[in-house]
Amino acid sequence: MIEQSMKEKILVAATAAFAQRGFEGTSLQQLADAVGIKKPSLLYHFRNKEEVRSEVLARLLSQWNARLPEILIAATTGKARFEAILNAGLDFFGEDRTRAQVLVRELLDRPEEMRVVIAEYSKVWVTALSAAIDEGKAHGRIRQDVEPKAFITHTASLVVAVAFLEPMSGLFEPDESTTTSDAEAIWRDELRRIARVSLFNARPQ
């Protein structure tokens, strides 16, 4: 068990709290209680509540950036690699649900600011992916009617949505036998299928 700094502990607690109850729905008192210190001590580590928000977001984005290299390497070309990128996204949001929740809440609370942030943090890999799609179109591997940026946006939306809707999984399953993880596996499989089928040309028989 690695001893983590108090500031890190606060950010972890804040991420969980913001994900569940939102920024406005979380008080500094609650955060202080969660990590076992008093409220003013919390404000020793952060100038104010807004700084907690921005550092929570920054931490989330840096975690994303840490994954970027493997994604970029996979992004160059090919059908199997496409699957790898998609799985990287599903893993990132799947291994910690609060990521999708915090991201969506920030998009709701501060759309203009987030527009800039999202643009910055997606530009590189969206450009790379987009170029790979254009190249695939030229070689006939990828459907001519794919609109690269829009396709990527929609696929990314679905990746976030799957993590986001996790509490809703099994919504339409009448029997109790289907477990939550089963339902999610089906969701992910169908997402992969939709993305694959709507991106690639049918294999010549």
Next chain:
Amino acid sequence: MIEQSMKEKILVAATAAFAQRGFEGTSLQQLADAVGIKKPSLLYHFRNKEEVRSEVLARLLSQWNARLPEILIAATTGKARFEAILNAGLDFFGEDRTRAQVLVRELLDRPEEMRVVIAEYSKVWVTALSAAIDEGKAHGRIRQDVEPKAFITHTASLVVAVAFLEPMSGLFEPDESTTTSDAEAIWRDELRRIARVSLFNARPQ
């Protein structure tokens, strides 16, 4: 200009406020100011703040229910009708962006309660659509590997996401010539294409 009741005025203002700043981020004072009455007068119309929330949601859901008949009629079968259903969804969320925002915020704030609500308000048309997909599979019109409930969930997610991400539209367009509405039209077209291609079998040449 139709004279609308104060209660309705409050609900309209509350919907806009909850969409933009969230439930916790909106005070009764702000709502009272928005409709030009004092705070205690607002609580003459609603027992408490929570009742405002639930009536805002109820109003949204009743607006959805009002659209249900036309969707159900279109849901029976056929390729052109599929497009009609999709467009009905895009219209519903497209004509008033706050709907998607309020819905997503409620999903974040009260996932367990919303699970029940969503199940109730989607059961009918999801069942109908699902049956239509199964029938289409039997007739070879629809791809065998489509997972009906998961496909519907993903498509619905995208419909909400397109409205939800409206402030982000044109995110990846470097030039300023592309207007917001242009970018959104491209998004919607690509959404329709993805859904169509991943649902239907390729037309026999």
Next chain:
DNA sequence: AGGGGTGTACCTACCGATCGTTAGGTGAGA
């Protein structure tokens, strides 16, 4: 080795503002 300064990481006590909510009116129209 021992004392003094310095910075870190917390604390208690408290600030004014605002929160949701209640009590108890007032005036107009049926």
Next chain:
DNA sequence: TCTCACCTAACGATCGGTAGGTACACCCCT
């Protein structure tokens, strides 16, 4: 006369944030 739709005034609780203090580790100087 009664109800409806609003009002003023005020409630205790909680909000984010500040002032100022304390305990303790660490470094430098003699």
